[in-house]
Amino acid sequence: MDINRILRETFVVEAEHREELGSTNDRAADRAKQGASRLPLLVIADRQTAGRGRGGNRWWTGSDSLAFSLLLESAAVEGKKDTPRFTLRRQSNSRPNILVGLGAGVAVVESLKPLLGNEEIGILWPNDVMAAGRKLAGILVEVLTDCRTVIGIGINTNNSMSDVPAELLWIATTLLELTGKRQDHTEILIALLNRMEEQITILKRAPAELAARADALCLQRDKPIALQQGRKTIAGLCRGIAPDGALLLETPNGLRSFYSGTIIR
Numbered sequence: 603m604d605i606n607r608i609l610r611e612t613f614v615v616e617a618e619h620r621e622e623l624g625s626t627n628d629r630a631a632d633r634a635k636q637g638a639s640r641l642p643l644l645v646i647a648d649r650q651t652a653g654r655g656r657g658g659n660r661w662w663t664g665s666d667s668l669a670f671s672l673l674l675e676s677a678a679v680e681g682k683k684d685t686p687r688f689t690l691r692r693q694s695n696s697r698p699n700i701l702v703g704l705g706a707g708v709a710v711v712e713s714l715k716p717l718l719g720n721e722e723i724g725i726l727w728p729n730d731v732m733a734a735g736r737k738l739a740g741i742l743v744e745v746l747t748d749c750r751t752v753i754g755i756g757i758n759t760n761n762s763m764s765d766v767p768a769e770l771l772w773i774a775t776t777l778l779e780l781t782g783k784r785q786d787h788t789e790i791l792i793a794l795l796n797r798m799e800e801q802i803t804i805l806k807r808a809p810a811e812l813a814a815r816a817d818a819l820c821l822q823r824d825k826p827i828a829l830q831q832g833r834k835t836i837a838g839l840c841r842g843i844a845p846d847g848a849l850l851l852e853t854p855n856g857l858r859s860f861y862s863g864t865i866i867r
């Protein structure tokens with residue numbers, strides 16, 4: 603990993619690369635608590651022993667996969683200056699949080715697409731990145747109590763499917779499996795971080811434009827899906843992603859917008 607190139611060629615101003623961490627999101631949050639002031643800060647780990655996914659799930663960090671988190675100033679992801687300050691909490695499902703996750707999803711798709719030839723790649727709302735029908739990358743956005751934002755991204759890059767845990771065998775894929783080639787992590791990070799900077803700029807200027815980009819990449823459109831919200835399951839036909847980042851579902855009660863929940867089918 604060429605950290606100096608990443609610092610030179612992206613908007614990241616400080617980077618920490620470790621062989622092993624529990625979770626890069628936790629490390630980024632710790633750095634925020636310790637008063638990290640040179641932001642955006644990038645935290646990368648070759649191995650995570652306690653990688654976390656959304657909804658309290660674990661994230662499998664396969665050997666030779668890419669796991670990193672970006673710690674951003676709240677201002678970097680807030681809307682226009684004259685709009686009221688968003689009140690965000692860690693793990694909250696508030697709207698700006700959804701848009702940050704969608705922006706990260708767009709950045710991941712746009713940066714990996716050139717590596718994949720004709721293979722289909724897109725987003726499952728809120729922010730799973732799928733290629734050839736399987737999960738290629740996951741995104742975990744967490745807003746800290748001081749409103750700084752951690753965007754954690756795990757990408758199955760050079761990890762081999764032969765190491766994949768049995769329960770993920772039919773769910774996950776890797777760039778190595780799809781392309782037959784090992785990919786350069788520095789190149790991927792530079793492309794992705796530059797796309798991320800673009801998305802953050804769009805988010806500040808025109809959030810609906812970011813949502814429209816995510817909508818164009820949404821793989822659930824016009825498919826029957828079910829959303830779990832606590833004990834409730836809402837089934838409907840997906841009508842894509844709304845300008846504020848909500849999932850649009852056509853239900854027996856009409857077209858409804860959802861801001862949180864887990865897609866279960």
Ligand code: BTN
Nearest residue numbers: 625653654655656740741754756
């Ligand atoms: C999901 O699909 O549920 C989200 C997975 C996010 C995984 C990444 S890996 C880097 C960062 N550190 C973590 O502990 N999680 C995120």
